Structure formats: structure tokens, C-alpha cells
Amino acid sequence: xxxxxxxxxxxLIGSGVWLLxxxxxxxxxxxxxxxxxxxxLFIFSIGGLAIDKEPILADGVxxxxxxxxxxxxQALVLTAIVISFAMTALLLVIVLASxxxxxxxxxxxxxx
Amino acid sequence: xTALIQGLMPHLMVAPILLPMLxxxxxxxxxxxxxxxxxxxxxxxxxxxxALSVALFAWVDAYGAVAYLPGNWPAPFGITLAVDRLSAxxxxxxxxxxxxxxxxxxxxxxxxxVHFHPLFQLQLMGLSGAFLTADVFNLFVFFEILxxxxxxxxxHGAGKPRVRAGVxxxxxxxxxxxxxxxxxxxxxxVTGTLNMAELSARLSEGNVxxxxxxxxxxxxxxxxxxxxxxxxxxxxxxxxxxxxxxxxVAAMFAVLTKVGVYALMRLWTLMFAGxxxxxxxxDGLFVFGGVSAVxxxxxxxxxxxLAVQAAAGVMVSAGTLLAALGLGEEAVLGxxxxxxxxxxxxxxxxxxxxxxxxxxxxxxxxxxxxPFLSATLEAQEVNLDDEGEPLVALPFxxxxxxxGMAFVACTLLxxxxxxxxxxxxxxxxxxxxxxPGSGSAxxxxxxxxxxxxxxxxxLLTLIALTRTGIRTFWPEMQRxxxxxxxxxxxxxxxxxxxxGVLTLAAGPTMELARATAQSLYxxxxxxxxxxxxxxxxxxxxxxxxx
Numbered sequence: 001x002x003x004x005x006x007x008x009x010x011x012l013i014g015s016g017v018w019l020l021x022x023x024x025x026x027x028x029x030x031x032x033x034x035x036x037x038x039x040x041l042f043i044f045s046i047g048g049l050a051i052d053k054e055p056i057l058a059d060g061v062x063x064x065x066x067x068x069x070x071x072x073x074q075a076l077v078l079t080a081i082v083i084s085f086a087m088t089a090l091l092l093v094i095v096l097a098s099x100x101x102x103x104x105x106x107x108x109x110x111x112x
Numbered sequence: 113x114t115a116l117i118q119g120l121m122p123h124l125m126v127a128p129i130l131l132p133m134l135x136x137x138x139x140x141x142x143x144x145x146x147x148x149x150x151x152x153x154x155x156x157x158x159x160x161x162x163a164l165s166v167a168l169f170a171w172v173d174a175y176g177a178v179a180y181l182p183g184n185w186p187a188p189f190g191i192t193l194a195v196d197r198l199s200a201x202x203x204x205x206x207x208x209x210x211x212x213x214x215x216x217x218x219x220x221x222x223x224x225x226v227h228f229h230p231l232f233q234l235q236l237m238g239l240s241g242a243f244l245t246a247d248v249f250n251l252f253v254f255f256e257i258l259x260x261x262x263x264x265x266x267x268h269g270a271g272k273p274r275v276r277a278g279v280x281x282x283x284x285x286x287x288x289x290x291x292x293x294x295x296x297x298x299x300x301x302v303t304g305t306l307n308m309a310e311l312s313a314r315l316s317e318g319n320v321x322x323x324x325x326x327x328x329x330x331x332x333x334x335x336x337x338x339x340x341x342x343x344x345x346x347x348x349x350x351x352x353x354x355x356x357x358x359x360x361v362a363a364m365f366a367v368l369t370k371v372g373v374y375a376l377m378r379l380w381t382l383m384f385a386g387x388x389x390x391x392x393x394x395d396g397l398f399v400f401g402g403v404s405a406v407x408x409x410x411x412x413x414x415x416x417x418l419a420v421q422a423a424a425g426v427m428v429s430a431g432t433l434l435a436a437l438g439l440g441e442e443a444v445l446g447x448x449x450x451x452x453x454x455x456x457x458x459x460x461x462x463x464x465x466x467x468x469x470x471x472x473x474x475x476x477x478x479x480x481x482x483p484f485l486s487a488t489l490e491a492q493e494v495n496l497d498d499e500g501e502p503l504v505a506l507p508f509x510x511x512x513x514x515x516g517m518a519f520v521a522c523t524l525l526x527x528x529x530x531x532x533x534x535x536x537x538x539x540x541x542x543x544x545x546x547x548p549g550s551g552s553a554x555x556x557x558x559x560x561x562x563x564x565x566x567x568x569x570x571l572l573t574l575i576a577l578t579r580t581g582i583r584t585f586w587p588e589m590q591r592x593x594x595x596x597x598x599x600x601x602x603x604x605x606x607x608x609x610x611x612g613v614l615t616l617a618a619g620p621t622m623e624l625a626r627a628t629a630q631s632l633y634x635x636x637x638x639x640x641x642x643x644x645x646x647x648x649x650x651x652x653x654x655x656x657x658x
Contacts, residue, residue, distance in 0.1 A: 020287065025279065032286050039290045046301035076249055080293055083256045090263055091282050098275045109276040
């Protein structure tokens with residue numbers, strides 16, 4: 001599981017950075033989204049990977065960290081998802097305005 | 113008055129965040145029009161916030177750092193707000209800039225788009241929150257709030273240059289925010305805490321496991337802050353963005369880079385001022401700060417546009433501060449804080465002045481820079497003056513003198529020449545870096561380098577601004593005298609007067625700045641205040657007690 005997660009984060013970040021370095025605004029938006037997915041996975045993994053463990057106290061399970069996953073990274077991921085979602089929407093608006101005003105989807109507003 | 117504040121503390125701490133948030137919410141509900149009402153609301157909020165932050169500063173200066181638990185959870189678990197002299201001082205600075213920029217915008221610029229006023233309040237909220245929070249993740253949230261508002265404000269007035277600079281600005285800041293999250297989560301993964309005071313306490317315990325992971329996390333976090341503080345090589349977005357923003361917005365943005373500097377000051381002194389990890393990354397901060405200050409000063413020489421020079425001036429001051437932080441000496445940091453306050457006030461005044469000068473020089477604002485203010489749109493009755501009148505002002509007889517004097521003051525302040533306050537800040541930094549603070553030991557090469565950077569930047573800035581000043585003010589031309597309206601002239605004078613007050617009261621304010629730096633490096637007061645914040649008993653228990 002660790003290998004799969006690490007690969008997923010690595011591939012997402014790699015693709016995101018590559019797209020970020022492209023000159024088109026659409027690629028910029030997709031690149032930033034991929035990076036934010038990778039960051040979310042990274043935050044999620046920071047509390048340790050576990051299967052079948054409760055994030056909140058449950059009846060009949062002894063209350064020590066060996067039996068629970070860390071709930072804080074999940075709360076952080078939730079916040080990060082909401083914020084990156086809003087920021088992507090904002091970026092889309094700006095990118096569309098730029099496309100409308102300059103007539104091109106180049107990030108500098110001019111070709112070349 | 114003191115009794116009232118005494119009674120309201122510590123709840124008063126959350127007021128600089130809640131006040132602009134509620135006002136912004138009311139403004140959004142008011143819809144797109146009603147600009148006079150929104151202006152009155154916004155100005156009252158700014159003045160009240162200014163009074164609040166001054167009260168907070170006075171309180172903190174008298175009683176030391178205070179923490180507040182908004183959710184009433186004990187300190188390392190819930191969200192914590194904390195205020196010490198540094199936070200309170202920057203809070204006062206923020207609200208001074210807010211009041212002045214809003215007043216300047218009220219003359220003209222707030223009509224250039226529809227949602228200026230709520231965005232401006234949200235900007236103030238994000239800034240106040242970033243200075244008040246004592247939690248690394250919460251810092252991220254407030255960063256995003258202030259950035260989201262700044263994206264909106266940057267685009268205020270629309271126009272091609274603004275949108276083009278906006279794409280770059282937003283993209284760089286979103287990428288930096290991703291790095292911020294990675295850094296925060298790495299530090300959480302190793303130390304198991306997000307609370308800054310708890311983090312500092314754990315790191316100073318000595319037996320730090322995985323210190324290389326902490327170093328890596330802190331370095332990634334620092335990259336995010338350095339990008340916000342416009343340190344080389346992450347600073348290429350700043351000049352186009354600030355130079356194309358509407359002037360009152362740019363005046364407010366003058367404090368945005370200082371948020372990055374503040375975050376670095378706060379976290380670096382908390383994490384790396386003592387204990388086993390001491391001194392990590394200081395060289396990096398010194399190099400990046402010095403290089404960005406020098407490059408920005410060269411950029412001022414290279415440009416002939418006043419707005420670009422004002423934006424580069426912001427980068428010079430941010431770079432100088434980072435280099436001063438990288439020296440890692442308490443006395444240098446104290447004077448650097450004095451310099452921070454005065455150079456931010458100066459940059460803000462400079463942005464306001466640039467608008468007046470450009471309008472005077474070019475006759476009116478170029479159409480491309482403000483399509484909503486152009487004559488054709490007014491003829492179509494789009495975005496007319498509130499009274500439906502054309503925007504004509506009465507000539508102000510002393511206006512040429514005012515603008516000339518303001519330009520001289522801005523030049524002296526930006527380049528750090530005597531007799532104004534940035535000179536005192538720079539002199540303090542230099543005498544602390546070179547002076548007897550280091551004992552009989554010879555002056556270190558780093559201190560000499562710092563001296564060179566500071567003096568060199570001052571010289572380059574002076575050359576650039578003098579040249580532009582001559583080009584702007586001296587040519588013999590059939591020009592009408594500039595038109596300066598009271599809401600535009602007053603904030604400019606107020607910002608420069610604040611620098612003048614800092615100059616005249618240099619003794620006590622420098623003492624205050626030194627004490628601030630001392631408490632930053634001491635850390636105990638902050639950690640005790642945050643971790644010792646008392647949880648309030650629930651109301652039912654208090655009734656039982658009776």
C-alpha cells in the first residue's frame with residue numbers, strides 16, 4: 001500500500017509540475033489541480049497508513065492510538081480540499097477573463 | 113476606557129477578525145450598488161479596527177503576550193489565537209494602511225468595479241487573522257483568505273494588464289500554497305503538533321527524532337513564505353502585479369509581503385532560535401534576502417515607470433528584512449522591526465503618490481488601465497459618479513508643492529537616507545551588526561556583506577528615484593496644476609506623517625522594537641501564554657457554584 005500511495009503522489013506531482021511549466025492556461029489549471037490532489041494524498045498519509053481503524057472513539061475498542069487512525073490529517077485534508085476547490089474556481093474565472101480580453105490562452109496573454 | 117478594555121479581554125483579541133468579516137457579510141447582502149453606504153460602513157469598520165488594534169497593542173505592551181481559545185479547547189488541541197508585541201504592532205500597521213487606502217479609494221477608485229468594499233474588508237480580516245493565529249494550519253487558512261481577497265482586489269477595475277498579471281500572481285501563489293501544505297504536514301508528521309508554541313516546546317526538549325525531516329519540512333515551509341515575501345528567485349510575479357493593481361489596492365498590498373516575513377520571523381525564532389536545531393537555514397535566509405534586495409534595487413534603476421519602482425521598493429524592503437533575520441542577532445532584528453514598520457508605511461504612501469503623479473502627468477488615467485473610468489463608458493452611463501456628475505475636482509493651490517514634498521519624502525524613506533525613519537532603522541541594523549554587540553571579536557564577513565547590501569541598495573534606489581523625480585517634476589511644460597482631493601491627499605499626508613512621528617519618537621519606538629525582538633528570541637513568554645491559556649468553565653458549572 002505504501003508503494004502504491006508513494007507512486008500515486010509522485011506521478012501526480014510530476015505530471016502537475018510538468019503541466020505547470022506549460023504555456024497554456026488550461027494546462028496550468030489542470031496542473032495545479034493534480035498538484036493539489038497529490039498534496040491531499042500526502043497530508044492523508046502523514047498520520048500513518050492503516051486499514052480498518054476507527055478515526056473516532058468507538059465502543060468496545062480500547063482508547064489508545066494503536067487502535068485508531070490519526071484524525072487530524074483527515075481534518076486537514078478536508079480543509080485543504082475545500083480551499084483548493086475554491087481557489088481552482090477562482091483561477092478558472094481569471095483564466096477565462098484573460099482568454100476573453102487577450103484573445104489567446106497563452107499565460108502571458110501574447111503568443112511567442 | 114482601560115477598564116472597558118480590561119473587561120473585554122481576552123475576547124477583544126478575536127474582534128479584529130470578526131469585525132471585518134461581519135461587515136463584509138453585510139456588504140455582500142447589500143448587493144452591487146449603494147456605494148456611499150458601503151463606504152461609510154467600510155470606513156467605520158477600518159477606524160474601529162484601528163482603535164481596537166491600538167488598544168490591543170497597549171494591552172500587550174503592559175501585560176505581555178495573551179492567548180485566546182475560540183473553541184474553549186485546551187491549548188495544543190483546539191484553535192488558538194495569540195497576540196504579542198510583534199503581532200499587535202503589525203495589526204496596528206495593517207489597520208493604518210487599511211484606513212488610508214480606503215480613504216484614498218473613496219475619492220475615485222472604489223467606483224471602478226462592483227465588489228471593492230467587501231473584498232477590502234475580507235483582505236483586512238485575512239491579514240488580522242494571519243497575525244493573530246498561533247497555529248500553523250490556521251495560518252494556512254488565513255493566508256488563503258487574504259490571498260483570495262487579494263486576487264479579487266488585484267482584478268478590481270479589470271483591464272488587460274491586471275488580468276495578465278493576475279494569472280501569474282494566482283498561479284505562483286497557488287503553487288506556493290501547495291508547498292505550504294506539504295511543509296505543514298511534514299512537521300505535523302514528525303512532531304505530532306500544529307500549535308506553534310507546543311512545536312517550539314517540543315523542539316527545545318533536546319531529544320528530537322527525525323531532525324532531518326523537521327529540517328526538510330521547515331525548508332519547504334520557508335519556500336512558501338519566501339514566495340509570499342517575494343524573495344529571489346520566487347519574485348517575478350510581484351512587480352507586474354503590484355504595478356498594475358489599482359493604487360489604493362497596491363498600497364494595501366505593501367503589507368502582504370510582510371506577512372511572509374512575519375511568518376518566517378515567528379516560526380524561525382520559535383523553532384530555531386535555541387535548542388538542538390538552532391541556526392538552521394539562517395544562511396539561506398541571508399543569501400536569498402540579500403540577493404533579492406540587490407536585484408530589486410537594480411530593477412528600480414532599470415525602470416522608468418514610477419509604479420514599477422514603487423513595487424520594486426517593496427521587494428527591497430522585504431529582502432533587507434529577510435537578510436536581517438538571516439543574521440540571527442537579536443539587536444539586528446530589533447532595528448529590522450523598526451525598519452519594517454517605517455518602510456511599509458513609506459511603500460504604501462509611494463503607491464498612493466504614484467497615482468496622483470501619473471494622473472497629473474498623463475492628464476488622466478490611461479483608458480487601458482481603467483476601462484470603467486473612461487469617458488466612453490461614462491457617456492453610456494455605465495459606472496457613473498454616484499451623483500451622476502462627471503468627475504471634476506477643484507484645483508488645490510498647494511497641490512504641486514504637496515506632491516513634490518511627498519515625492520522627496522518617499523525618496524528619502526525608500527532609499528533610507530537621513531533624517532527620516534527608515535534611515536534610523538537602517539542605522540540601527542548596521543550599528544547592531546557591526547557594533548560592540550559581538551564583543552571584541554572582529555566583525556564577521558556576513559556583517560560586512562550586510563552593510564554592503566544595505567548601503568548599495570540605498571544608493572541604487574536614490575539614483576533611480578532622483579532620475580525619475582527629475583523627469584517627472586522638472587520639465588518645463590504647459591501643465592495644469594495637479595488636482596488633489598482631500599480624501600486622496602489626507603491619507604498620503606497621514607502615512608508620511610506616521611513616518612515622521614516614528615522619526616521624532618525614534619527613542620521610545622526603537623526601545624519597543626528591541627523589546628519585541630528580545631521577547632521573540634526569549635520565546636518563554638509566548639509559549640507560556642499559549643500553553644497556559646485557561647479554559648473557561650462551562651456556564652452550567654458556574655451556576656452550580658452559586
